[in-house]
Amino acid sequence: MEYQLKPADRVEVTILVDNYIDFFIAASTPVERRLPFDPDRRIFAEHGLSCLVRVFSGKKEHKVLLDCGLSEQCLAWNARQMGISLADIEAVVLSHGHFDHFGGLHGVLSGAGRQVPLIAHPDAFLMRRLNNPARGPVDLPLLDPVTLKKAGADILMRSGPSTLASGHLLVTGEVERKTAFEKGMPGMEAYMEARWQPDPIRDDQALVINVKDKGLVVLSGCAHAGIINSVEYARKITAVDHVHAVLGGFHLTGPASAQVIPPTIGAMKRINPDYVVPMHCTGWDAINRFADAMPGKFILNTVGTTFVF
Template identity: 70%
Template sequence: MAEYPLKPADRVEITVLVDNYTDFLVPQQTPVDRRPPYNPKRHLLAEHGLSCLVRVITGKKEHAVLLDTGLSGQCLPWNARQLGVSLPGIETVVLSHGHYDHTGGLEEVFCGAGHQVPLVAHPDAFLRRRMNIPSAGIFDQPYPDAVALKKSGADIRMRSEPTALAAGHLLVTGEVERKTPFEQGMPGGEIEKDGAWVPDTFRDDQALVISVKDKGLVVLSGCAHAGIINTVEYARKITGTDQVHAVLGGFHLNGKSFEKVIPPTIEAMQKIEPYYVVPMHCTGWDAINRFMAAMPGKCILNTVGTTYVF
């Protein structure tokens, strides 16, 4: 029996407001990706970050949930204006994890809302983090300030367990089970707990899951530090739904330390058999190109401003 059964949605629209790649000449590739029409006066920005607006539609009711807010604080509101997206209309913001390339625009979103907006995040998302690389040194990383966010209008809801949103049509996974042997997190990451720096296991990493009527699950990750395969399998487990329709988001397969992880990840994704795979952000060009070759017609090249309709 499912622990957190989802109400099926009639329609889901995921608009990519921030990602690493922008190209307004990429044509529509599948029936589900909708590219902004060519307009020389529209300038969409890219940066090393991620933010996606998720619209869940059932009957005449629509819910808007924002996953992450990019890196700079400038890219998200700029792209939203260019695309005609109303950020004040968002009913909930979800943090996939506490890394700075996903939290940079938080205060801009809350200050612009004019009212309190729920922010769903794991408690670890607000802890200090750093990279400790023996060959390069220690690099402190910016982290979200809970006090400042509350002052800007965030109603912070710290939760480690799954959380239902959008009237039960959308689920935040909470902490993801780690069962896949080849998904071992990010080497060099450290987090401060109880006054000591310890290896970062990214317990705060979480994803969004929506069930689309007669289609199956749509899984949207931020960076998938828990492993994109672990994430999808956990989504199947807690919702009690085996069929996966689409997997989108950052898969974190970029860099030399992840080269060996790419082939087993693609093989496992092929066994899951989603109809569509949309690698973004930290997946990396090498992994994206390998996904495109291994899953032709299913893997979609993402660009900023694209809306995926399921």
């Protein structure tokens, strides 16, 4: 099924939470807006992700938040330091139900003073654990729908594609998995059908915007479905072939991911986006390899950067 995604005049993606920060990094491409150095500004990094997405069409502006980082403190603090209010966002999209993406969600909802639509896949609320053979199972923080509703969430559980921002922004829903080398996250387990079993992380989803005369901007949270699967699925359901930018976590960190990095980069080069911005869980090794393999297209992210497409 194809979704007629309305073209946007411009999209701005501001990184409120990510793993990496550099106060002195300079812009290397026309699409970056780096925060000017200010010794009085305190910006933090943590193992998490949160992106404010502003979509512009004509005189209208839409604000949607993708994910809320690891901690409530980091997201709220960084937003204040950057002079950004989250009280007027139209919706929050949860890329998946892992703790480093919903940590600041309660604070965002309670600070809005109204009901805020929260778009999430039903599996985002599963009980989960990481089963490490050396240490045994480690339970992960649980996303509680009752607490979120009390905080002001209007929870919209959607497993398929849906649109926001008056039809200018697409939430992919569950991503088709077709690549042979993207196999999810080994060791993850979820409590399903009354037992613990391997977790396919079906709730993993991405945001997609079609920028007029530029092509698709694809923003992932962790891309547990595979960043190549995510981009190809976005192309399929929008019927837009050209990809302008791919941003977000690509989940290529850790020993199990080492063999996945080369085919991922090879596939991304064939997709040939104008820009690629690996963040969060992509991992330092993979980020450096993207930089080497895609000069002129690769952008090193840092907390506080706004990407303007």
